[in-house]
Amino acid sequence: MSAGPGPHLVALDVDGTLLHYDGGLAPAVRAAVAEVAEAGHHVVLATGRSVHGTVPVAHELGITRGWAVCSNGSVTIRLDPELPDGYEADEVITFDPAPALRLMHAEFPDAYFAVEELGTGFRMNKLFPDGELTGVHRVVDLDELAGEHVTRLIVRSPGHTSEEFHELVARTGLADVTYAIGWTAWMDVAPEGVTKASALERLRGMLRVERARTVAVGDGSNDVDMLRWAARGVAMGHAGDHVRAAADEVTGAIEDDGAAAVLRSVASARD
Numbered sequence: 363m364s365a366g367p368g369p370h371l372v373a374l375d376v377d378g379t380l381l382h383y384d385g386g387l388a389p390a391v392r393a394a395v396a397e398v399a400e401a402g403h404h405v406v407l408a409t410g411r412s413v414h415g416t417v418p419v420a421h422e423l424g425i426t427r428g429w430a431v432c433s434n435g436s437v438t439i440r441l442d443p444e445l446p447d448g449y450e451a452d453e454v455i456t457f458d459p460a461p462a463l464r465l466m467h468a469e470f471p472d473a474y475f476a477v478e479e480l481g482t483g484f485r486m487n488k489l490f491p492d493g494e495l496t497g498v499h500r501v502v503d504l505d506e507l508a509g510e511h512v513t514r515l516i517v518r519s520p521g522h523t524s525e526e527f528h529e530l531v532a533r534t535g536l537a538d539v540t541y542a543i544g545w546t547a548w549m550d551v552a553p554e555g556v557t558k559a560s561a562l563e564r565l566r567g568m569l570r571v572e573r574a575r576t577v578a579v580g581d582g583s584n585d586v587d588m589l590r591w592a593a594r595g596v597a598m599g600h601a602g603d604h605v606r607a608a609a610d611e612v613t614g615a616i617e618d619d620g621a622a623a624v625l626r627s628v629a630s631a632r633d
Contacts, residue, residue, distance in 0.1 A: 375580035394625035542584035
């Protein structure tokens with residue numbers, strides 16, 4: 363069945379999809395995002411970044427009104443320049459990080475652990491390398507890290523591979539959480555059942571966008587569910603095989619401004 367008239371919901375991963383690895387934003391991508399917004403579509407950033415790491419990117423793209431999905435789906439915000447901080451939290455989903463934290467600390471005692479403090483920064487057991495996490499950083503002990511419900515737990519273990527993280531999950535089960543493992547030895551742990559896709563489906567219903575008019579673009583493991591959710595899921599050209607397999611199509615790599623080509627096709631589409 364073809365989609366009826368109306369706006370698209372266009373969900374965009376940030377790092378490796380819109381932003382280069384050095385944090386740069388190509389003029390072609392910025393212009394293409396503007397074209398989609400000017401055409402009346404909903405442009406929604408859907409990222410693993412925290413709120414304070416997402417809002418500046420939205421503003422750099424010219425998105426000051428609308429919605430963004432942060433922390434891999436745990437936090438959804440409404441952007442509005444008339445609000446004191448330029449945004450407000452629309453939905454915040456938390457979980458108890460203690461079981462996963464203690465299990466992974468037993469397996470990876472030298473790892474870096476951090477939990478997100480909404481709108482502020484992170485609490486962590488030791489300082490992460492410069493530039494990896496945004497906001498205010500507070501070093502605390504493991505008991506304080508595990509002491510209250512949070513939106514996200516981050517595990518970084520440079521001495522281990524992503525394959526070893528996958529093996530740990532398979533061996534232990536890690537019940538009652540959702541996890542996303544990055545390119546390197548990095549794991550994001552979220553509330554059970556929470557992904558970018560789950561948050562986007564909620565937004566789709568709120569915005570009354572037809573399912574057939576959903577588009578998503580991404581490059582990482584945490585984008586797989588989002589790409590499967592979208593009627594048109596597009597993997598970046600540099601994405602891993604499992605990410606590409608989850609998509610309906612593959613665009614150019616980040617170096618080729620692959621996201622811009624997808625966005626221009628949405629902006630120029632005629633009902």
